Amino acid sequence: MAEEHPLKPFYSVLVLAFACSALVALAAIGLKPYQDANKALDRKKNILAAAGLYDPAVNVEKQFASIETRIVSLATGEFVDNQALDPATFDQLGAAMSEDRGRPLAKADDIAGIKRQEAYSLVYLVKDGDRIDQIVLPVRGKGLWSTMYGYVAVDGNLETIRGVSFYEHGETPGLGGEIENPRWQAGWRDKKLYDESGDLSIAVVKSGTQSSPEELPYRIDGLSGATLTTKGVDHLMQFWFGDHGFKPFFEQIRKHGGIHG
């Protein structure tokens, strides 16, 4: 009987390993478009959820039809022409990382702990006929373990929160992960962002903090047992609704007496 080559098992394993890795690589490439489509759908679901419009029984694209996606310059607060930057393909997080559409944040400005910020942001205009009923804004900031990504829906009056959703984070399930809990998110509704003089006054406070009747409209009760995540959420609100966030956008809308066209 012919003797087996001593390296044969080694070659067999090598061929098998190569075949398996090629299979995994091909699957990853082949599935990427589906993953991207699912991600985009999930974002739309979360935008609708923040606006209080998500209905699981209705097709997401159909529900999203009443929402107009635009891009704003965060520095000037003005809309960017759709021809100059296409909202359908704009990669906001990619922009933050890029040289030409992003910038590093100075430590003193970086209260949300995001390190880099994009020059332009997507904004989602929820329309009721010609009227802008609410605006949904993307936000992100560092929690205890991770960057938390979400949306805040603001009433057309630009003062009142209509809702919130978080779609991606790495906080601990049952602790910081409760930012996803609709029951906690319900406490955001109707809270006020700015006081009578236009100063940013919203605060996400440690769970159980007693607030005075004057403070109450601006206070969101934090997550119990997750004070650090709560702080992160507070910080991201201070950042995104302050001067480096959407405040210039709100000022532009007020200056023009609303959103037209």
Ligand SMILES: Cc1cc2nc3c(=O)[nH]c(=O)nc-3n(C[C@H](O)[C@H](O)[C@H](O)COP(=O)(O)O)c2cc1C
């Ligand atoms: C395994 C583990 C996971 C934790 N995950 C979180 C978390 O996701 N968010 C958070 O704020 N605190 C988390 N904590 C708790 C913090 O370490 C800290 O004790 C807590 O934020 C203090 O909140 P409290 O003052 O409400 O008790 C975790 C602790 C442990 C041991």
